[in-house]
Amino acid sequence: MTDTPLLALSGLTKAYPGVVANDDVSLRIAPGEVHALLGENGAGKSTLVKMIYGLVKPDSGTMQMHGTSFAPQEPRAARAAGVGMVFQHFSLFDALSVAENIALGMENAPRLRALSKQIRDVSEAYGLPLAPDRIVGDLSAGERQRVEIIRCLLQDPKLLIMDEPTSVLTPQEVEILFKTLRKLSAEGTAILYISHKLEEIRSLCDSATILRLGKVVGHCTPSETTARDMAEMMVGSTLKTPTRAGKTPGAVKLDLRGLSAASPSSFGMPLRDITVQVRAGEILGIGGVAGNGQDELLSALSGELLTAAGMVGFEGQDVGQLGPTARRHLGILTAPEERLGHAAAPDMSLTENAMLTGAVREKLERRGMLNWPAAKRFAERIIADFDVRTPGPGNAARSLSGGNLQKFVIGREVLQRPQVLVVNQPTWGVDASAAASIRQALLDLAENGTAMIVISQDLDELMEISDRFAALNEGRLSEPRPVQGLTVDEIGLMMGGANGMEVAHV
Amino acid sequence: MMRLEKRPQASRAFSYATPVLAVIATMVFGGALFAVLGKDPLASIMTIFWEPLFGDFAFYYRPQLLVKGAPLVLIAIGLSLGFKAGIWNIGAEGQYIMGALCGAGAGLAFYPAESVFIFPIMVLAGALGGWVWAMIPAVLKVKFGTNEILVSLMLVYVAEQFLASASLGLLKNPEGFGFPGSRNLQQYASAHNGELFAGSGMHWGVVAALIAVIFAYVLLARHRLGFAIRVTGEAPRAARFSGVNPTRLVLFCMGMSGLLAGLAGMFEVAGPAGQITIDFNVGYGFTAIIVAFLGRLHPVGILLAGGLMALTYIGGDIAQSQLGLPAAAIQVFQGMLLFFLLAFDLFTHYRLRLGRTEVA
Numbered sequence A: 001m002t003d004t005p006l007l008a009l010s011g012l013t014k015a016y017p018g019v020v021a022n023d024d025v026s027l028r029i030a031p032g033e034v035h036a037l038l039g040e041n042g043a044g045k046s047t048l049v050k051m052i053y054g055l056v057k058p059d060s061g062t063m064q065m066h067g068t069s070f071a072p073q074e075p076r077a078a079r080a081a082g083v084g085m086v087f088q089h090f091s092l093f094d095a096l097s098v099a100e101n102i103a104l105g106m107e108n109a110p111r112l113r114a115l116s117k118q119i120r121d122v123s124e125a126y127g128l129p130l131a132p133d134r135i136v137g138d139l140s141a142g143e144r145q146r147v148e149i150i151r152c153l154l155q156d157p158k159l160l161i162m163d164e165p166t167s168v169l170t171p172q173e174v175e176i177l178f179k180t181l182r183k184l185s186a187e188g189t190a191i192l193y194i195s196h197k198l199e200e201i202r203s204l205c206d207s208a209t210i211l212r213l214g215k216v217v218g219h220c221t222p223s224e225t226t227a228r229d230m231a232e233m234m235v236g237s238t239l240k241t242p243t244r245a246g247k248t249p250g251a252v253k254l255d256l257r258g259l260s261a262a263s264p265s266s267f268g269m270p271l272r273d274i275t276v277q278v279r280a281g282e283i284l285g286i287g288g289v290a291g292n293g294q295d296e297l298l299s300a301l302s303g304e305l306l307t308a309a310g311m312v313g314f315e316g317q318d319v320g321q322l323g324p325t326a327r328r329h330l331g332i333l334t335a336p337e338e339r340l341g342h343a344a345a346p347d348m349s350l351t352e353n354a355m356l357t358g359a360v361r362e363k364l365e366r367r368g369m370l371n372w373p374a375a376k377r378f379a380e381r382i383i384a385d386f387d388v389r390t391p392g393p394g395n396a397a398r399s400l401s402g403g404n405l406q407k408f409v410i411g412r413e414v415l416q417r418p419q420v421l422v423v424n425q426p427t428w429g430v431d432a433s434a435a436a437s438i439r440q441a442l443l444d445l446a447e448n449g450t451a452m453i454v455i456s457q458d459l460d461e462l463m464e465i466s467d468r469f470a471a472l473n474e475g476r477l478s479e480p481r482p483v484q485g486l487t488v489d490e491i492g493l494m495m496g497g498a499n500g501m502e503v504a505h506v
Numbered sequence B: 001m002m003r004l005e006k007r008p009q010a011s012r013a014f015s016y017a018t019p020v021l022a023v024i025a026t027m028v029f030g031g032a033l034f035a036v037l038g039k040d041p042l043a044s045i046m047t048i049f050w051e052p053l054f055g056d057f058a059f060y061y062r063p064q065l066l067v068k069g070a071p072l073v074l075i076a077i078g079l080s081l082g083f084k085a086g087i088w089n090i091g092a093e094g095q096y097i098m099g100a101l102c103g104a105g106a107g108l109a110f111y112p113a114e115s116v117f118i119f120p121i122m123v124l125a126g127a128l129g130g131w132v133w134a135m136i137p138a139v140l141k142v143k144f145g146t147n148e149i150l151v152s153l154m155l156v157y158v159a160e161q162f163l164a165s166a167s168l169g170l171l172k173n174p175e176g177f178g179f180p181g182s183r184n185l186q187q188y189a190s191a192h193n194g195e196l197f198a199g200s201g202m203h204w205g206v207v208a209a210l211i212a213v214i215f216a217y218v219l220l221a222r223h224r225l226g227f228a229i230r231v232t233g234e235a236p237r238a239a240r241f242s243g244v245n246p247t248r249l250v251l252f253c254m255g256m257s258g259l260l261a262g263l264a265g266m267f268e269v270a271g272p273a274g275q276i277t278i279d280f281n282v283g284y285g286f287t288a289i290i291v292a293f294l295g296r297l298h299p300v301g302i303l304l305a306g307g308l309m310a311l312t313y314i315g316g317d318i319a320q321s322q323l324g325l326p327a328a329a330i331q332v333f334q335g336m337l338l339f340f341l342l343a344f345d346l347f348t349h350y351r352l353r354l355g356r357t358e359v360a
Helices: A045-052 A075-080 A098-104 A112-125 A141-153 A171-186 A198-204 A227-235 A294-302 A324-330 A350-358 A372-385 A402-414 A432-447 A459-465 A488-496 B012-036 B041-049 B058-084 B092-109 B118-144 B148-168 B204-222 B224-234 B236-242 B246-270 B284-294 B299-323 B327-349
Strands: A007-016 A019-029 A034-038 A060-065 A083-086 A159-163 A190-194 A207-212 A215-220 A252-261 A271-279 A283-287 A312-314 A332-335 A420-424 A451-455 A468-473 B002-006 B350-354
Touching (some): A007 A045, A034 A045, A034 A171, A034 A227, A045 A159, A045 A190, A075 A083, A083 A141, A098 A112, A112 A141, A171 A190, A171 A198, A171 A488, A198 A227, A207 A227, A227 A432, A252 A294, A271 A294, A271 A451, A283 A432, A283 A488, A294 A332, A294 A420, A324 A332, A324 B236, A350 B236, A372 A402, A402 A432, A468 A488, B012 B327, B041 B299, B058 B092, B058 B224, B058 B299, B092 B148, B092 B246, B092 B284, B118 B148, B118 B246, B148 B246, B204 B246, B204 B299, B224 B246, B284 B299, B284 B327, B327 B350
Parallel strands (some): A034 A190, A083 A159, A159 A190, A283 A451, A283 A468, A420 A451
Antiparallel strands (some): A007 A019, A007 A060, A207 A215, A252 A271, A252 A312, B002 B350
């Protein structure tokens, strides 16, 4: 590493009304260094990289690039100075080809034919297979990300910022990405890598800066620090690992037989011939890249999406034609991924949101008349039992932080003593300690005989709590396999859809 | 620079203060408008707001307040149920006409027989007429996904054609010397919706409006259906998740608003108006939309807003005849009220911040 850092930030501060997003943040990145930026949601990672990329101007503090002052007014200036950024959410036009999409993002785009050659050269040089004439709409999430990366690489960046790049990738795709990033780093391109997947950071990054509540709370060398230590630095307290006792699954509670259904939304994924059984006390973990039928599966189980007779069975009874209220009566409860607007009504109070799904099982309703004092007590019970941080049940759901609202939404269903519980992304965007307590609550519930399906994109989470694992791919569910002894390679194959060749379908 | 910032929670204080602020702002700017027109602003405002309630001829105007306010409140209560759930019935005027036609038609079918059953039958017929007229856009919406705003609005003009046809043909008074219009129900005792207490202006429509207010209040505050309406308006996906059937909700809200509008039309034709004529409808169905929003879609608010709107109507008439204010100025004045209401309403959910703007 050279003495002059590629990028040096000193004392960067940025305040938004009511919150200091970055407080006196300093950071040095050497050429060719892979530097991880770690922190929980809301720790200020995004604000920091937005300042480097010229999207946000700091209130105070300075940035230096190659020892000279660097203050980009807009992303164009940052790009000209050699900063490239790959966002978590892609900005691509589905109807255009790869080359056309890349041309659209360039200042002086060369002729399409010349550009296609450049794209081919770069993609071969960095091991990112990508045909320039393919239509983006046909590409997988991993391939779309390659388009974004190649778009950056064509500008020959000195610093590449990657915001949670692996959340949409299968383990095999992650491996390809890491090879590319290591090659770039060997050639002298620095990489600022944002993630909260600690194992990835340990295998990829040279150094790490940890942010908490907008402040730098520590630096470390990831390869020499355990994931647990890093997590504790992020959270600022010791973590409790969820514990589980050995148990034997009971009778079959939920029985899906050839579940197929068209997606209610025009951009959704239809469910295709899903067959699986979940027993009392068992947790079935369902992984898969986002958008492969997760939302649709939850809808089909919650009763929002009705299915043909015989496809969804509960304790031997056909429930595919029952709506959400009737299913709650039976004890089939669900918690959708989208907290605001689906699991909870944003502008309504927590009491009203407790009524939303609790009316049936908590007996908050008698002959159509609602018992609001009882709903308030139920909301207070959720708040107390699940440590939801809020002034009281009269506050609007929208006023809670993501993690607290998630605790409320999960707690609301857990406290209703479900027979079957289906949760989608139970700890998405939730800080590590809250995530641990949610997982513990789910494990405890399974302990008491609830049959559970946990849908998640966090493989570590699924490995930690599930008994069996299956993957959704293009609306199909792979054959579930016991989690013990399952390797990352096998999981990747299940997620990639190649499982049909390895495992015979029933 | 000024900018708006979303409040973490809707301000309760502001949601109550908004109607009051809107009325005050309307008085200030309306007064300025009247001053520009060469009238004394204070006197004009006094005439509109004071004269009908406490002036020398208040004994005449006060009953008028009930007569004008009742149909507005009755229709607005029905509309507010749908509006809360994001179901936009704009055609209450048409449902009002159809209610009047069916109600009057049912009554006149018995003419000249006298019976205590005739009036209740007319009430049912009026409610049914409005309900059926509102079910047309409702069914089209749930079956074919048509836009209920357009369909219900267009049906107003169809209803007006029915009204003209009935007053010239089917319901035309055989003893009316060829003039268009039906028999006068005020002269048909069994069908007459007269004053319950002489000189009070209180007729069955006023009673129905008060019952509707109480019914809507209980429905929204305590009943599952009212909760379903509110959740659907706030977050349709969450409503579905909680078990609300959107199809049934559309049918209920549209049907209920049509039914109440039909009742309003029936009480009007059997009482204050007396007969079916070509120009029977005077825009209650449209003004009720303003009343519903002015009352913040809350039953008690609608009751107050209906009274306020009736006041500006009557006061506006007085100002026209006594001070010679043009009718258009009164309409601008009423329009201002809605405009300021919507403008101040912004601050329920947003607050104003002074400071540098951020490019982000």
